[in-house]
Amino acid sequence: MVNSAEHSADPTDATAPADATAGAPPSRFMTVAERVPSPAFFLTSAVFHYLGPAFAVLLFARIDVLGVAWLRIASAAVVFALWRRPWRVWRAATRRQRRLLLALGSVLGVMNTVFYLALDRLPLGTVGAIEFVGPVLLAALGVRSRRNGAALVLTVAGVALLADVHLVGEPLGLVLAFGNCVLFLLYVVLGHRLAADGGAEGIDRLGAAMLIAMLVVAPVGVADAADALTAPALLAAAFGVGVCSSVIPYVCDQLAMARIPRATFALMLALLPATAAVIGVLVLAQVPGWPEATGVLLVVAGVAVHEERGRSA
Numbered sequence: 001m002v003n004s005a006e007h008s009a010d011p012t013d014a015t016a017p018a019d020a021t022a023g024a025p026p027s028r029f030m031t032v033a034e035r036v037p038s039p040a041f042f043l044t045s046a047v048f049h050y051l052g053p054a055f056a057v058l059l060f061a062r063i064d065v066l067g068v069a070w071l072r073i074a075s076a077a078v079v080f081a082l083w084r085r086p087w088r089v090w091r092a093a094t095r096r097q098r099r100l101l102l103a104l105g106s107v108l109g110v111m112n113t114v115f116y117l118a119l120d121r122l123p124l125g126t127v128g129a130i131e132f133v134g135p136v137l138l139a140a141l142g143v144r145s146r147r148n149g150a151a152l153v154l155t156v157a158g159v160a161l162l163a164d165v166h167l168v169g170e171p172l173g174l175v176l177a178f179g180n181c182v183l184f185l186l187y188v189v190l191g192h193r194l195a196a197d198g199g200a201e202g203i204d205r206l207g208a209a210m211l212i213a214m215l216v217v218a219p220v221g222v223a224d225a226a227d228a229l230t231a232p233a234l235l236a237a238a239f240g241v242g243v244c245s246s247v248i249p250y251v252c253d254q255l256a257m258a259r260i261p262r263a264t265f266a267l268m269l270a271l272l273p274a275t276a277a278v279i280g281v282l283v284l285a286q287v288p289g290w291p292e293a294t295g296v297l298l299v300v301a302g303v304a305v306h307e308e309r310g311r312s313a
Helices: 004-008 028-033 038-059 065-084 087-092 095-119 124-130 133-142 146-166 171-195 199-221 223-229 232-257 262-268 271-284 290-305
Strands: none
Touching (some): 038 232, 087 095, 087 199, 095 171, 124 171, 124 271, 133 290
């Protein structure tokens, strides 16, 4: 799922990739998508961003974590390849656009891998809440106001509670969760540049980036995914995880980013840490204690309070 940091990037940024398909008529998919209310894309992404990983955690008992991570990415890459034929974007891209695609693909691959390694050690709600430290910090640095100062205090206090709960038992899990936070920040900044030219083109470039991510993670994931490649039921389950985790939410991200104003999007982000905690309870039976629940609520409050540059515009 995208974050508010992404909206700190200027949609008119000269570094944003040019539209490789400018002048082309809208696809049937985009014609239908334009009729859907913009918040619906965000809400769909919010649910599937954590529902897919929750299903992935259930697969950890049968497939090694790195294998699940690679299968998630590979499944999504196959769907994008069949649906969008993203290699056409690569062929038409300039050198600068290809650098952006390589950067986003590398970040996607490493981020998903680190995210799953963190989920193997920490509850989904905790990892989901820690993701938001970076974006709130970035907003506070970009717009120095009392409101953002309060948002930063709330978020840091919430994450401190979460970290205190797991510091002794899972220090590596916390390191991975904070590493995922940094990568998440990079993803949303790059993703906003990708979405700057419009929904359809952003999805095509996202497909190209996903193919790159599959190649980036292959050296550490293919061997661990071997068991699933010979077990149709496991392979189907992993494919479902990939669609739920990396196709539905990322496509909705691109469509939402192209249409929802920054300020509205930033406020709606407050739903995400709560969504992660709720899905952790419903799917994984990860019921938080009062310190964890309080920590998540503080992060939700911090995300809701923070303001983006140009919010009053």
